[in-house]
Amino acid sequence: MTTLNALHQLDLDHHIHPFTNLAGHQSRGPLLIDHGDGPFVVDAQDNRYFECVSGLWSAGLGFSEHRLADVAYAQMKRLPYYHSFTHKAHSPGIELAAKLVELTPETLNHVFYTNSGSEAVDTAVKMVWYVNNALGRRGKKTFLARRLGYHGSTVASGSLTGLARVHDDFDLPAIPVRHLTTPNYGKEARPNETEVEFTTRLGQEMQELISHEGAGTIAAFIGEPVMGAGGVLPPPVGYWTMVQRICKEHDILLVLDEVITGFGRMGRMFGLEYYGITPDILVLSKQLTSSYQSLGAVIVSDELHDVLVRQSAQHGSFGHGFTNTGHPVATAVALETLRIIETEDLVANAEARGAQLRAGLTLLEDHAAVLSSRGAGFLGAVELVPDGPAGAAGLKAFEIAHKHGLILRAVGDALVFCPPLISSEAQIDQMLAALRLVLDDCA
Ligand SMILES: Cc1ncc(COP(=O)(O)O)c(C=O)c1O
Structure with a gap:
């Protein structure tokens, strides 16, 4: 089996990534995702992340649905x-x-x-x-x-x-x-x-x-x-x-x-x-x-x-x-x-979890790093207080989130949320708690 270091190098040498800063990728390298577990993904070094955007707004059934x-x-x-x-x-x-x-x-x-x-x-x-x-x-x-x-x-x-x-x-x-x-x-x-x-x-x-x-x-x-x-x-x-x-x-x-x-x-x-x-x-x-x-x-x-x-x-x-x-x-x-x-009535789950997510993001508006929040259905966003050039605050939060077990997506200085449709109430609560820690580190 190819070792982790070898995979890393092969990626740099041969793999062009979509929507990626190709120059930055050479110094930063890939985050190698190894497997999925419900709304979580686990990287090759066994770090576990809640996927706040369902991959690319898409894996609503999470990452381990064996029936599929x-x-x-x-x-x-x-x-x-x-x-x-x-x-x-x-x-x-x-x-x-x-x-x-x-x-x-x-x-x-x-x-x-x-x-x-x-x-x-x-x-x-x-x-x-x-x-x-x-x-x-x-x-x-x-x-x-x-x-x-x-x-x-x-x-x-x-x-x-x-x-x-x-x-x-x-x-x-x-x-x-x-x-x-x-x-x-x-x-x-x-x-x-x-x-x-x-x-x-x-x-x-x-x-x-x-x-x-x-x-x-x-x-x-x-x-x-x-x-x-x-x-x-x-x-x-x-x-x-x-x-x-x-x-x-x-x-x-x-x-x-x-x-x-x-x-x-x-x-x-x-x-x-x-x-x-x-x-x-x-x-x-x-x-x-x-x-x-x-x-x-x-x-x-x-x-x-x-x-x-x-x-x-x-x-x-x-x-x-x-x-x-x-x-x-x-x-x-x-x-x-x-x-x-x-x-499994996931449409109703999305409605309930969406209300929970948006209420949680609204509560974060009191945080020093947050300007405002918004959302509809099971989609949400928090607009961060700018920190240097446009997009810098978003990028910083995106990076820090990894160490708190979250994969986030930043759009400029906004963090956007589109969690898997299967997410439970407890998982959304945990995600919101981890997000507060990310914002603490940012502030
Ligand atoms: C609203 C919308 N339309 C179209 C697309 C393009 O889909 P794909 O990336 O599968 O080509 C996307 C992808 O994010 C999207 O969000």
Whole structure:
């Protein structure tokens, strides 16, 4: 077996890490995670950490759910791979599509599978263009997105993402997109502006942009119900009602990116229930398999599906897809994930644990290192008092957290929380107590 030191060196020599300071990695090296245990992960030196962000907002069933492993093994033995091009199908892929349709609003009835959230967003973009071209609306191509929104890092999804580090020197955006003001009342509101006034101003900005560019050029609006990677930013009151009204007025499709908020995270099965949103296209991934397999899904309305069907007949094929679209092992694992979420009532657990988390973060507002807290559903954040340049306080807390048995995520000077859906009341209490120790060390 390769020794720890050798693995460390091989990582430095040969492994390019995503979203990592590649220069800093050479001096710092990897944190080698060895195995999982419920909401905890254990590193190669046997240090145990509570995963405050479920890995990448995704492993809601934690890191040792053997029922998912068993289903994957059984499916691998029966049919380890088959594709779904040219009319082929298999039962897990079909059954999962039916299950997703059962769980989502009644207008969303048709599922296309991808391997990731980014691919799902790219698929949604291409579907919107395909549909608009089919309807003779060839000028309607531009997407409306938001600054600090995150939709992935491929060429199209990365263009929609509103983060400079995803664009700079990658020659993005590469598709027509306009980024609107972040719906973050805490940071973007003007002095004395109420939340309702802030929402109204965001609506005016959207209307003005549409008039300026021409509604005949704007294809779709894409957004996360609550911005996740941008720093856990719940929208101001009335925001989604306003967005939907303006989209309807100008025949702009609504693409809802529930890659983080889907499957219980909001204390509802989907964020769309929480905010009363009816999208034309719903994008899902991450929690769909608790990240035990790579899978994304795009669910489209009957209306859009009718157009896809007609247009593919014109071309002789719907010319889009991937080798692993609807992989049998991934879709079997997804079915089991959804079964566990339902039978163990993890949506209700997320609602209760979310209330506990947010109350705990509110209590931390009295700490000298904390400016404020926020959250929605089982998502939360604390904004730290700046300590030097922007992001330095967050980075410091992120590092110190390891010694208190927490894996945290810092977004600038905010610490964000998205614990596994399976977390118990005692585990969230322990996490909050450890977080206070982290903040003590920071202050
Ligand atoms: C809201 C949202 N959409 C899309 C993505 C992209 O998913 P992936 O990393 O699987 O490509 C992410 C990833 O964090 C996300 O948070």
